[in-house]
Amino acid sequence: MRIAEEGSRPTDRRAAPGRGTTVRATRQGDAVCAALTETDAFTSAQDLHALLRAQGTAVGLTTVYRHLQVLVDRGEVDMIRRDDGETVYRRCATEAHHHHLVCRECGRTVEIAGPEIEQWTATVAAAEGFVDVAHTVEIYGTCATCAAAAESTT
Amino acid sequence: MRIAEEGSRPTDRRAAPGRGTTVRATRQGDAVCAALTETDAFTSAQDLHALLRAQGTAVGLTTVYRHLQVLVDRGEVDMIRRDDGETVYRRCATEAHHHHLVCRECGRTVEIAGPEIEQWTATVAAAEGFVDVAHTVEIYGTCATCAAAAESTT
């Protein structure tokens, strides 16, 4: 069993809290942040890159990845791995622990808090003697809008 | 937003129910099944391949992937995507819907049923107007054994 080695590298740099990506304000950094703020859906680095490019803001794919990574490390952005393997990112309203209800059509996402779930996972894990517990809970479905659209098409 | 295209290809072939991988019994197919049955942990195709090879059973990596895919399609094997991107497989006791409590050290897994979770996700999704709902719930932690081992090492 392989465990991803967590880099304890000196990424201790912290920029002006509130805005910004890394220590410096750059056109690219702002662009990534902006693009991420504008969309409500979980977006992949590739899509984000294409989006920026189409929008006229030229940013290297590498740079997009790097900024996303920093934002995730900083907890400003949520990251989940889609079933097809792509990693998707989203700027969530709360930095507190929460889960997502994602529309599999349009990607629109609703943040949900579930005290009962936290409780349940903790209980279950404890019952089996597990410690240092974490969990992933994501709900996928079709939102009302997309369902209606599909309906009218059919 | 890209949705993985579900192959509705003519994989309608069904072998003797109970054992087997595909329609024919082969050394490789049996080996993959056996290896999967022997371990209690979620295992990646790569690890499974290495395992078989080390064990003396030469099987191509491609073949391992193909058998795993078939087994998953058939519902005989559970598949989840690890955080680091690798897809891991496991033969579960029940083919019914359930979740997993996975030890992040040794990979040992406990299958858990959570009626309250099913209930909760359905309720939450419905409240937001989502239909055709599915969910993923996995709990990760360190099992008692591994925790004890870590303890004595420290």
Added chain:
DNA sequence: CTGCATGCAAAATGTTTGCACTCTA
């Protein structure tokens, strides 16, 4: 001016596919 940030090209992963060959039924 200093050195963080950028981005191209190339490497690394993990997984899938084309195709000729093998072996089961």
Added chain:
DNA sequence: TAGAGTGCAAACATTTTGCATGCAG
């Protein structure tokens, strides 16, 4: 013997890294 199964090599897709250059502070 027919064709499912196998496996090598190559294609793929996504993400990461090396390195020379550019720009913010």
